Amino acid sequence: MKNDVNRQVLLKARPTGIPQAEHFELVERPLPVPGDGQVLVRNLYLSVDPAMRGWVSAVANYSEPVPLGGVMRSIAAGRIVESRHRDWQAGDLVVGMFGWQDFAAVDASAIQAKVTDTDVPLSAWLGVLGINGLTAYFGLLDAGQPKPGETVVVSTAAGSVGSCVGQIARIKGCRAVGIAGGATKTALCRDAFGYNAAIDYKSGDLDAALAAACPKGIDVYFDNTAGKISDAVLRHLNVGARVVICGTASIASWDPIPLGPRVERHLLVKRARMQGILIFDYAARYGDGRADLARWVRESKLRYREDILDGIEQAPDAIAGLYRGDNLGKRLIKIAVP
Amino acid sequence: MKNDVNRQVLLKARPTGIPQAEHFELVERPLPVPGDGQVLVRNLYLSVDPAMRGWVSAVANYSEPVPLGGVMRSIAAGRIVESRHRDWQAGDLVVGMFGWQDFAAVDASAIQAKVTDTDVPLSAWLGVLGINGLTAYFGLLDAGQPKPGETVVVSTAAGSVGSCVGQIARIKGCRAVGIAGGATKTALCRDAFGYNAAIDYKSGDLDAALAAACPKGIDVYFDNTAGKISDAVLRHLNVGARVVICGTASIASWDPIPLGPRVERHLLVKRARMQGILIFDYAARYGDGRADLARWVRESKLRYREDILDGIEQAPDAIAGLYRGDNLGKRLIKIAVP
Numbered sequence: 001m002k003n004d005v006n007r008q009v010l011l012k013a014r015p016t017g018i019p020q021a022e023h024f025e026l027v028e029r030p031l032p033v034p035g036d037g038q039v040l041v042r043n044l045y046l047s048v049d050p051a052m053r054g055w056v057s058a059v060a061n062y063s064e065p066v067p068l069g070g071v072m073r074s075i076a077a078g079r080i081v082e083s084r085h086r087d088w089q090a091g092d093l094v095v096g097m098f099g100w101q102d103f104a105a106v107d108a109s110a111i112q113a114k115v116t117d118t119d120v121p122l123s124a125w126l127g128v129l130g131i132n133g134l135t136a137y138f139g140l141l142d143a144g145q146p147k148p149g150e151t152v153v154v155s156t157a158a159g160s161v162g163s164c165v166g167q168i169a170r171i172k173g174c175r176a177v178g179i180a181g182g183a184t185k186t187a188l189c190r191d192a193f194g195y196n197a198a199i200d201y202k203s204g205d206l207d208a209a210l211a212a213a214c215p216k217g218i219d220v221y222f223d224n225t226a227g228k229i230s231d232a233v234l235r236h237l238n239v240g241a242r243v244v245i246c247g248t249a250s251i252a253s254w255d256p257i258p259l260g261p262r263v264e265r266h267l268l269v270k271r272a273r274m275q276g277i278l279i280f281d282y283a284a285r286y287g288d289g290r291a292d293l294a295r296w297v298r299e300s301k302l303r304y305r306e307d308i309l310d311g312i313e314q315a316p317d318a319i320a321g322l323y324r325g326d327n328l329g330k331r332l333i334k335i336a337v338p
Numbered sequence: 339m340k341n342d343v344n345r346q347v348l349l350k351a352r353p354t355g356i357p358q359a360e361h362f363e364l365v366e367r368p369l370p371v372p373g374d375g376q377v378l379v380r381n382l383y384l385s386v387d388p389a390m391r392g393w394v395s396a397v398a399n400y401s402e403p404v405p406l407g408g409v410m411r412s413i414a415a416g417r418i419v420e421s422r423h424r425d426w427q428a429g430d431l432v433v434g435m436f437g438w439q440d441f442a443a444v445d446a447s448a449i450q451a452k453v454t455d456t457d458v459p460l461s462a463w464l465g466v467l468g469i470n471g472l473t474a475y476f477g478l479l480d481a482g483q484p485k486p487g488e489t490v491v492v493s494t495a496a497g498s499v500g501s502c503v504g505q506i507a508r509i510k511g512c513r514a515v516g517i518a519g520g521a522t523k524t525a526l527c528r529d530a531f532g533y534n535a536a537i538d539y540k541s542g543d544l545d546a547a548l549a550a551a552c553p554k555g556i557d558v559y560f561d562n563t564a565g566k567i568s569d570a571v572l573r574h575l576n577v578g579a580r581v582v583i584c585g586t587a588s589i590a591s592w593d594p595i596p597l598g599p600r601v602e603r604h605l606l607v608k609r610a611r612m613q614g615i616l617i618f619d620y621a622a623r624y625g626d627g628r629a630d631l632a633r634w635v636r637e638s639k640l641r642y643r644e645d646i647l648d649g650i651e652q653a654p655d656a657i658a659g660l661y662r663g664d665n666l667g668k669r670l671i672k673i674a675v676p
Contacts, residue, residue: 054607226602245605254603261595264564267583267614269392274612276605 006031009072009100009315011056014065017253018323019056024072024316032105034084039111041094041104043078044338047126048309048318048331050224050247059255072100072315077115077125079338093118095125100315102335113286117294122338127160127330128297128304129290131279135246136164137289138282140222141172143244143275148173150219151238153210154195155229156249158185160304160330163193164293165222167302170194174220177213179206179229181325188328192303206232217241225250227260234266243274249323305329344369347410347438347653349394352403355591356661357394362410362654370443372422377449379432379442381416382676385464386647386656386669388562388585397593410438410653415453415463417676431456433463438653440673451624455632460676465498465668466642467631469617473584474502475627476620478560479510481582481613486511488557489576491548493539493567494587496523498642498668501531502631503560505640508532512558515551517544517567519663526666530641544570555579563588565598572604581612587661643667 005028012025034040055073056066066073076098080090085108088094093115098104115125127133139161146152152169156162157178166189169176178189178198189198197213199206210218210232217238223230227250234243251258266272282289296302307327309318312335322331343366350363372378393411394404404411414436418428423446426432431453436442453463465471477499484490490507494500495516504527507514516527516536527536535551537544548556548570555576561568565588572581589596604610620627634640645665647656650673660669 223602226600230602245602248602248606251600251602257599257603259597260600262564262589262598263601263612264561264568264583264586264589264614265592265595267612268586268616269614271614271616271619273614274601274605276602276607276609276611278606278609281609 004031005029006101006103007312008102009312011066011068011070011072014058014068015053015056016255018053018320020320021317023056026313026316031103034082034105037085038105038107039080039085039088039094040082041076041078041096041098041106042081042336043076043098043102043104044334044336045077045123045126046100046312046315046333046335047075047130048315048322048333049075049131050249050319050322052319053323073097074100075112075126075131076100076104077122078104093122095130100312102312112283113290120294120297123306123308123332123334124297124304126332127306128164128302129293132160132330133164133293133302133304134282134286134289135277135279136161136168136222137293138279138285139244139246139277140165140168140220142282143277144220144222144242146172146174146220149175151175151177151214151216152220152222153177153179153214153218153233154222154224155179155233156224156247157195157198158188158193158328159224161246162222162224163189163304164302166193166195167296169220170196171296171301175214175216177210179233184328188305192305201229207235210236220244222246227251231261234263237266237270237272239270239272241270241272243272245274245276307331309333311335342369343367344439344441345650346440347650349404349406349408349410352396352406353391353394354593356391356658358658359655361394364651364654369441372420372443375423376443376445377418377423377426378420379414379416379434379436379444380419380674381414381436381440381442382672382674383415383461383464384438384650384653384671384673385413385468386653386660386671387413387469388587388657388660390657391661411435412438413450413464413469414438414442415460416442431460433468438650440650450621451628458632458635461644461646461670461672462635462642464670465644466502466635466640467628470498470668471502471631471640471642472620472624472627473615473617474499474506474560475631476617476623477582477584477615478503478506478558480620481615482558482560482580484510484512484558487513489513489515489552489554490558490560491515491517491552491556491571492560492562493517493571494562494585495533495536496526496531496666497562499584500560500562501527501642502640504531504533505634507558508534509634509639513552513554515548517571522666526643530643539567545573548574558582560584565589569599572601575604575608575610577608577610579608579610581610583612583614645669647671649673
């Protein structure tokens with residue numbers, strides 16, 4: 001690693017489905033120079049998130065697509081090496097939208113948080129204390145509104161969001177049932193993340209497994225997948241159930257929109273609710289969420305796993321790997337020693 | 339009409355889709371005798387509602403299906419002719435679940451309301467002040483939460499529920515856009531019910547018509563149809579939109595569940611909500627709703643149309659007629675002179 005070169009991962013071609021390695025290219029550029037009101041951040045960890053698929057998609061989305069030839073948008077954790085903004089000093093550890101690159105010269109507004117709880121590892125700020133934990137926290141508690149004794153079902157239950165949802169559901173006194181692919185992940189759900197039951201959707205009859213794991217029906221469904229898993233879960237909703245739409249990992253492409261069983265009758269008969277959430281809408285309340293999450297981490301009530309790739313060269317294939325199910329925890333790329 | 343005979347419409351066969359005339363039979367039975375705690379009601383108006391399709395369906399629903407050979411379940415308005423319950427007197431006008439029959443001997447719990455505002459016609463108690471108006475009122479205001487200046491779209495906009503939704507939306511300061519089938523109904527929407535715009539879904543490009551009628555997008559969709567109409571509306575939702583699922587008139591059968599474009603991506607990107615409602619969940623608040631609705635009727639802010647069939651012989655085909663679109667207002671059957 002040379003400190004006078006900025007390695008960047010650029011978007012080379014626009015995918016219609018899941019972004020693959022060939023949609024990106026790794027280039028070397030001169031070190032950027034921060035302007036007035038900006039900071040220069042040395043990235044240490046880059047985040048890899050399922051949502052990045054949406055960020056490069058030309059299809060209508062909640063943010064402008066990453067332009068072709070632009071640095072891949074990403075949350076990252078790093079250290080400020082030069083500050084031209086009075087609120088920030090060189091040496092500050094920060095998390096923000098710094099992109100897949102070694103160095104980012106960004107407006108201070110790109111910084112999402114100053115890393116304060118340094119007893120928790122820096123990498124956790126991109127996972128359990130970051131977008132993943134916060135998504136689980138606000139998605140479950142705000143949109144899902146679980147009540148003690150209710151049954152909460154989570155898809156991609158061993159994932160970085162799902163594993164937090166299941167554990168927060170348990171903290172709130174609910175029965176937590178995880179759905180994941182394969183025996184390794186379902187074992188993780190039960191043994192590492194404390195789910196009351198875990199279902200392998202790749203094995204056997206999902207309907208029968210849901211009925212067995214949810215004898216009192218399903219009150220909250222935290223949906224990270226859509227697709228056939230959700231179709232099955234919807235058949236088991238209780239009256240007044242809440243479905244939190246957080247991700248659509250099982251859908252390879254939304255262009256054109258794939259067909260599935262219509263949901264209206266389920267929602268009508270069960271007076272149920274489906275609601276999409278976007279974590280950025282909760283930005284004003286991140287601090288409250290992080291405080292709870294950090295406390296639960298310290299109390300060992302909230303456990304997390306990481307899948308840390310080594311080196312920015314791993315970035316181009318990293319999103320595709322998420323969708324292949326390569327990882328068993330929050331996927332990060334470590335690009336420098338903290 | 340003989341006063342010693344009780345004509346009843348029984349469920350003869352269980353339909354899988356829309357109930358047709360041949361699923362019912364009209365029989366003559368002896369006058370029932372009320373037991374202790376019961377009242378004998380002389381029905382005057384029988385209600386005909388799209389929801390009755392669900393009441394005779396064997397598919398999971400919010401109430402037990404009407405048994406084969408049983409009297410068709412129905413809301414009705416009538417006069418108590420004999421009371422064996424101390425809270426009720428002969429002569430009281432009442433609305434309740436009295437069934438498709440001349441006379442009903444029922445527990446007092448079957449009575450939903452005593453008719454008080456006698457300046458409003460009795461028939462209105464089965465429509466604009468009854469289940470239809472209350473469904474519009476609570477569905478729109480409670481689940482839809484319209485704010486002044488927002489755009490509210492309604493399907494089956496000229497119907498007995500839809501026409502109330504559109505007018506209540508206008509009363510609340512919203513732009514109301516109705517979707518209905520055919521020029522007669524869209525003219526009704528504009529001229530009788532005060533919609534800002536009305537779209538004929540049977541004519542032309544629904545997407546283009548929605549874009550033209552909703553230049554600022556759609557904030558609330560009150561859905562009485564499901565199907566292709568809803569598929570189009572969902573493409574125009576604004577961030578934070580609310581979809582109220584009230585009925586599924588365009589779906590001929592839910593067994594098996596028909597396919598449609600998956601909704602998860604719309605809900606996620608727009609952080610939108612879809613919610614099924616059932617009016618019976620609001621029973622404790624009917625009085626509040628009726629008070630507002632009656633006031634708006636008196637103030638001529640809330641207009642309604644009725645389609646009154648003459649005689650109980652019309653009952654067997656009456657539900658099928660709703661789904662054929664025969665009616666231009668709340669469908670009732672008048673079976674005796676009030």
